[in-house]
Amino acid sequence: MSEPRTDDRVDVPAEAWSGVHRGPLREGEWVRLVDQKGRKHNFELVAGKRFFSNKGHLDHDDMIGREEGFTLTSSAAGQYLIFRPLLNEFVVSMPRGAAVVYPKDAAQIVALADIYPGARVVEAGAGSGALTCSLLRAVGPWGKVTSYELREEFADVARRNVHQFFSAPEGQTHPAWDLRLGDLKLGLPELGHQVDRIILDMLDPWNCVDVVADALVPGGIVCAYVATTTQLSRVVETLRVHGGFTEPQPWESLVRDWHVEGLAVRPGHKMIGHTAFLVTARRMAPGEKAPRKTRRPAPGAYGVDYTGPRPADIPPVETDAGAAEAHEA
CATH class of the missing domain: 3.40.50.150 (Vaccinia Virus protein VP39)
Incomplete structure (x- = not known):
């Protein structure tokens, strides 16, 4: 595989505020390690520091300066895939x-x-x-x-x-x-x-x-x-x-x-x-209203059990008790 060109390693301009870097890993960046069981670890790279797990340790210095997308073997033979973390x-x-x-x-x-x-x-x-x-x-x-x-x-x-x-x-x-x-x-x-x-x-x-x-x-x-x-x-x-x-x-x-x-x-x-x-x-323009749907609501959609906001062209449903009270009055 050919070596990356010089311009391929130039970082994303800081003024873009993308949250993304390219090129070799730098001190102060965050990396994401994934082990062979799919367990993930995110941490900041600090020169001279070590990452510890149940598979031994990895030196941050072994990551700094390398292009992301590589594998490191820990002191206890654990393998870790190393990338910068994506936003998701x-x-x-x-x-x-x-x-x-x-x-x-x-x-x-x-x-x-x-x-x-x-x-x-x-x-x-x-x-x-x-x-x-x-x-x-x-x-x-x-x-x-x-x-x-x-x-x-x-x-x-x-x-x-x-x-x-x-x-x-x-x-x-x-x-x-x-x-x-x-x-x-x-x-x-x-x-x-x-x-x-x-x-x-x-x-x-x-x-x-x-x-x-x-x-x-x-x-x-x-x-x-x-x-x-x-x-x-x-x-x-x-x-x-x-x-x-x-x-x-x-x-x-x-x-x-x-x-x-x-x-x-x-x-x-x-x-x-x-x-x-x-x-x-x-949002409609001031004073404008969107056309109402021509499809009728499903039967019972705004029935006696519905208590929420009600479109103006759908009158409240009168309960049997309410109808009886109105008749007696």
Whole structure:
């Protein structure tokens, strides 16, 4: 195999804030070790330091200066594959305060909420910073990600994780990131400008629909990330009833790996099933309303047991008791 050309080893420009490096491993970078059983270890390279496991030790100095994608044998004959961690690998192993948005959902948010370089994005909340890293990489250093987090301890964890992934120099942060401690409902009106995308990773996103509508540019996208079917129903119906958004689109994604070995080709035993539901809708221009769906709701969809937001053209269903009271009156 030919030697890499000189320009192949030049690092990604620091001003890109990509969180990615190329070329030989350097002191201060993080690496990801995977052993023969698939166990993963992430740590920072420090000259003169050693990594210890039940398979003996490895010297950091034996990794520094080498191109990633090599195997080292430990002092007790354990073999380790060594690469820089990818973003999806980093977020599932980073320290956590709140639960993280998993890579399969972060990828869907970036793609289907159409996060682009230069976009002005607001997220609530910051959690542990997993989604923040994806959003910052998508908007680039010339965009803006404003993250609202209610809990200071979660904000601290998110700050450390984001700084670690993007290798932020001491005392600096990603130039596109603005982490704010506070409530989105109070913070959005104080921004002073409209934004292009709003991501709601919170317990009650339906309570933010009015301020989100005011903050989004016409054509902007709101994306809600919720865990349960009751939350899903409430946020979809609230967006629908508001009238200033297109018909909400709810979905979830499931990921199943496959075992492929000669003629033994079958679904894997592990699957990333339900993590969350996603809902997207686009903001209409001021004073405009999206056409109502012509398809009638399913029978009983808004029946006597339904207590959530109700479209204006679907009147409440009168119960037998209510009808009797009206008749007696």
